[in-house]
Amino acid sequence: MDVAVIWNNLPYLAMGLAVTLQTAALVIVAGSVFGLALGLLRSVGPRPLRVAAMLYIEFIRGTPLLVVLFIIYFAVPALIGFRFTAYTAAVIGFVAFIGAYIAEDCRSGLASVPKGQAEAGLASGLTRGQVMRLIILPQAIRRMLPALFGQFVRLVKFTSVASVIGVTELTGAALTVNAREFRPLEIIIFLGFAYFVLCLLLSQLGRWLNRRYAIPQ
Amino acid sequence: MSYHFDWSVLWTFRGALLQGAALTLLLSLAGLAGAVFLGAIAGAVSTAQARLPRLAAASYVETARNVPLLVHIYFWYLGLSSLRLPAFWCASLALMVYCGAFVAEIVRAGIQSVPAGQAAAAQALGLTRQQTLVKIVYPQALRIIAPSLAGVFSQLIKDSSLASVVSVGELTFQAGEIEGVTFRTFEAYIGITLVYLVIVTAVTRGTILLLRGRAPSFLEPS
Numbered sequence: 122m123d124v125a126v127i128w129n130n131l132p133y134l135a136m137g138l139a140v141t142l143q144t145a146a147l148v149i150v151a152g153s154v155f156g157l158a159l160g161l162l163r164s165v166g167p168r169p170l171r172v173a174a175m176l177y178i179e180f181i182r183g184t185p186l187l188v189v190l191f192i193i194y195f196a197v198p199a200l201i202g203f204r205f206t207a208y209t210a211a212v213i214g215f216v217a218f219i220g221a222y223i224a225e226d227c228r229s230g231l232a233s234v235p236k237g238q239a240e241a242g243l244a245s246g247l248t249r250g251q252v253m254r255l256i257i258l259p260q261a262i263r264r265m266l267p268a269l270f271g272q273f274v275r276l277v278k279f280t281s282v283a284s285v286i287g288v289t290e291l292t293g294a295a296l297t298v299n300a301r302e303f304r305p306l307e308i309i310i311f312l313g314f315a316y317f318v319l320c321l322l323l324s325q326l327g328r329w330l331n332r333r334y335a336i337p338q
Numbered sequence: 339m340s341y342h343f344d345w346s347v348l349w350t351f352r353g354a355l356l357q358g359a360a361l362t363l364l365l366s367l368a369g370l371a372g373a374v375f376l377g378a379i380a381g382a383v384s385t386a387q388a389r390l391p392r393l394a395a396a397s398y399v400e401t402a403r404n405v406p407l408l409v410h411i412y413f414w415y416l417g418l419s420s421l422r423l424p425a426f427w428c429a430s431l432a433l434m435v436y437c438g439a440f441v442a443e444i445v446r447a448g449i450q451s452v453p454a455g456q457a458a459a460a461q462a463l464g465l466t467r468q469q470t471l472v473k474i475v476y477p478q479a480l481r482i483i484a485p486s487l488a489g490v491f492s493q494l495i496k497d498s499s500l501a502s503v504v505s506v507g508e509l510t511f512q513a514g515e516i517e518g519v520t521f522r523t524f525e526a527y528i529g530i531t532l533v534y535l536v537i538v539t540a541v542t543r544g545t546i547l548l549l550r551g552r553a554p555s556f557l558e559p560s
Contacts, residue, residue, distance in 0.1 A: 183535040185499035187510055188527055195517065196524040200341050278406035285408075285503055292408060299416065309417035313405040320404035 126304040127311045137294025138315065144208075144280050144290060148215040149273050155216055156223025156272075163224055164231050165253070174224070181221035186282055190214040194286045211283035219276050226272065230265035231257060263334050270327025274320045281316070291315060347522040348529045351512075358512030359533050365429060365508055366495045366541070372434025373494065377441020382471075384446045395442065402439035407497050410436045415504045429501035437494045444490065448483035449475060484549035491545055492538045499534075509533055 127134070163174040181189065194210035205213065234257050242252035284293035295312040299305050348355065376398075384395035402410075410432035414423060423431070452475050460470040502511035513526040520526075 180531075183496075183538055184531050185496035185510065185534060187499045187502070188513075188531055188534070191510070191513070192524075192527045192531075196527050199521075199523045202341075274404070278404075281406040281408045282500070292406070292412075296412075305412075305416040305419055309409065309413045313409045313413065316406055316409060317401065317404045321400070324404075 123304055123307055126298075126302050126307050130298045130302070133298060134291070134294050134311075134315075137289060137291040140208075140289060140294075141277075141280050141291040141319075144212060144215070144283065144288075145273075145277050147212055148219060148276055148280075151212075151216045152219040152223060152272075152276065153269070155220035157227050159220055159224035160227025160231065161253075164228050178221045178224050181218055182225070186214070186218050186279055187285060189218050190282060190286055193217070207283070207287045211280075211286060211288050215276065215279060215283075218279070219272055222272050222275075223269065226265050226268040227261070230261035230268070233264050234260045260336060263336050266331045266334065267327065270324060270330070273327070274323050277319050277323060278316060341524070343525065344522060345525050345529075347516060347520050347525050351516045351520075354512045354515060355509070355529065355533065358507060358509040358530070359537070361426075361506065362495070362498055362508040362534075363537065365426065365433070365498045365501055365506065366491075366537075368430040369433030369437060369494050369498060370491060372430065373437035373441050373490070376434060376438030377445055380438065380442035381445025382449065382476075384442065385449045399439045399442050402435050403443075405436075407432060407436045408500055408503065411500060411504055425501070425504045425506050428504055429498070429506050433494060433498060433501075437490060437497070440490045440493075441487065444483050444486045445479070448479035448486075451482055452478045480549055484546050487549065488542045488545040492542045495538050495541060496534060 159174050159178065162170050163178060164171075166174065190211060193214045194205065194207065198204040238256055238260070239252050242256045243249070247255065280290055281292040283290055284296060287293070289297065292312060295308050299308045302308070380395040380398055383391045384399070386392055411429055414428035414431050415425060456474055456478065457470050460474040461467075465473065498508060499510040501508055502514065505511065507515075509530045513530045516526040517523045
């Protein structure tokens with residue numbers, strides 16, 4: 122074991138980590154918005170949109186992430202005659218992918234709010250939109266928190282796959298360092314440790330938020 | 339849109355696709371067997387009363403599932419490159435260790451979800467601790483966890499696509515090969531997506547049918 126190889130390449134690895142963090146943050150925000158919209162369409166949208174959302178969700182959930190990335194990076198450009206950079210393709214792919222899973226969590230979150238709540242809201246004169254916005258969604262989102270953070274942790278791990286289409290995030294940076302130094306064991310263990318810490322911090326944050334905002338039973 | 343679809347490439351390269359599908363299945367089965375083995379042990383151990391085994395199981399689960407699968411694969415393929423394991427086994431071992439952690443969590447939850455009265459009743463009838471677990475608790479837990487287990491299996495099959503990164507010639511890898519020869523990118527990737535869909539659906543349904551059996555009605559998840 123030679124830890125110096127990590128120390129010497131720390132600036133480069135840190136740059137990779139920064140790309141990973143930036144990607145994760147971007148996709149967490151965009152993916153949540155997309156997933157929530159998709160989940161709403163799937164649950165309460167007009168019928169054709171509901172079917173379209175269902176088909177999309179099932180298609181994505183049946184497809185490996187790597188294949189989704191390949192489709193967006195290699196196949197879609199062939200169709201539309203415009204090529205994304207690897208980074209853009211990765212971000213679009215992650216959002217498209219995680220959005221489908223978040224949509225499913227969103228759907229079960231919405232379904233978990235007792236029907237009586239919506240009925241009571243309608244009976245007291247709120248419009249359907251108001252019932253959704255003021256009564257259902259705030260409760261559904263609080264119930265969704267654990268599942269949502271589960272998806273975020275998955276997402277952080279998924280960002281490593283971007284290295285396959287050539288994005289120099291943490292994994293890509295580590296592979297580059299390894300190609301130069303050839304100390305695979307040290308570098309891969311460091312890489313694993315970095316993701317481990319990242320995922321653990323994120324799930325701790327999720328637990329804390331859940332404790333704070335969980336609906337008292 | 340100036341793209342002309344030509345789906346005949348899927349038929350032309352059916353040999354490569356079949357071979358890829360076979361390898362994907364083989365990889366998934368190997369991963370599945372190992373993951374169930376590791377997961378059953380770690381899951382059962384984490385419900386034990388002794389502190390040390392519980393701690394060991396928990397550290398395995400937390401370490402394995404908080405590290406990306408791709409890093410698991412690179413660990414066996416690059417990190418332990420001195421062992422010169424074939425790429426197929428690197429990917430299989432990675433799938434076993436990674437998915438085993440998820441199976442362990444499900445098994446633990448399943449065992450804990452069997453009503454405590456069941457074990458108490460068994461002990462009252464004079465069954466030993468071991469008999470109680472093997473004959474009363476585990477069979478019921480197995481039926482409860484069937485759907486979640488099916489979920490992990492379908493995830494595992496899709497995750498096996500990452501083996502293409504270390505040049506295991508499974509489905510995703512074959513799609514890349516077809517693309518390289520024909521430039522039929524879209525057809526190749528949509529084609530394998532459909533194959534994945536078929537495999538995943540078959541395995542998911544099969545798992546539920548196989549494990550569900552005739553579950554006692556009070557155990558049916560509502």
